[in-house]
Amino acid sequence: MSRRADRLFQIVQVLRGRRLTTAALLAQRLGVSERTVYRDIQALSLSGVPVEGEAGIGYRLRADFDIPPLMFTALEVEALVAGLRLLKAWGGGALAAAADPALEKLMAALPPPRRLAAQQSRVFAPEYVNRAQVREAFDVVHGALGAQKLLLLDYCDAEQRVTERVVQPLGLFFWGNAWLLAAWCTTRTDYRSFRLDRCRAISMLDDHFHETPDRSLNGFLRAVRASGT
Numbered sequence: 001m002s003r004r005a006d007r008l009f010q011i012v013q014v015l016r017g018r019r020l021t022t023a024a025l026l027a028q029r030l031g032v033s034e035r036t037v038y039r040d041i042q043a044l045s046l047s048g049v050p051v052e053g054e055a056g057i058g059y060r061l062r063a064d065f066d067i068p069p070l071m072f073t074a075l076e077v078e079a080l081v082a083g084l085r086l087l088k089a090w091g092g093g094a095l096a097a098a099a100d101p102a103l104e105k106l107m108a109a110l111p112p113p114r115r116l117a118a119q120q121s122r123v124f125a126p127e128y129v130n131r132a133q134v135r136e137a138f139d140v141v142h143g144a145l146g147a148q149k150l151l152l153l154d155y156c157d158a159e160q161r162v163t164e165r166v167v168q169p170l171g172l173f174f175w176g177n178a179w180l181l182a183a184w185c186t187t188r189t190d191y192r193s194f195r196l197d198r199c200r201a202i203s204m205l206d207d208h209f210h211e212t213p214d215r216s217l218n219g220f221l222r223a224v225r226a227s228g229t
Contacts, residue, residue: 007032008040012049012061020058072110074117080106082123089125090174092138134179137196141181144169144204148211151183154201155194162200167192168209170217184215191220 007030014029015021023037030037041059045051050062072080081103088099107115144151153165167183174180178195185192196202213219 015061020060022058077114077118078121081118081121086125089127092142093135094139134196137199137202140202148208150205150207152203156198170220182220191223
């Protein structure tokens with residue numbers, strides 16, 4: 001397979017796995033310039049691959065387009081196994097419970113050599129003690145993210161100051177040994193992050209919210225980059 005043909009194939013795989021993909025992300029992933037990505041996208045479109053979108057916004061494959069699934073490489077399989085083990089040890093109760101059946105389905109779909117290599121992976125994620133409270137908090141936050149509902153936090157910060165916050169949950173980030181909730185804090189009218197292990201209580205409210213450009217996960221990430229933290 002030629003270098004360009006291989007690159008076009010990789011672009012299709014990336015587009016299949018994401019809702020919207022920018023030229024910048026594709027360029028970074030493939031190690032080429034954005035101009036090269038634009039040419040490759042045009043070549044894919046001319047060859048009949050239904051790529052939707054435009055430069056400066058992002059690209060995606062038309063929803064009804066599909067190609068046969070590909071077999072994972074040995075390293076890709078080990079990455080999936082390690083990821084599921086991490087999620088089981090450190091994630092919320094619901095996602096942790098889903099890790100084992102997901103791993104079983106993965107193993108069942110693999111050919112024997114890949115299955116054996118996956119079973120022999122030496123990458124583990126031991127669970128530490130006193131995780132019940134964080135698991136419960138994770139599940140509440142995870143549910144609120146899916147339902148786009150406000151959260152009420154009873155929060156104790158690093159200086160032991162206790163506050164009550166109403167927040168719009170935007171995302172969950174695993175930071176070393178702690179989960180961080182990225183949120184828009186209606187109390188401070190600004191972006192804030194909260195460690196789940198410092199939440200004395202979390203409850204989901206009945207009130208819904210909708211992300212806006214100035215109160216969104218992308219906005220939170222921009223604010224983090226701007227602050228340099």
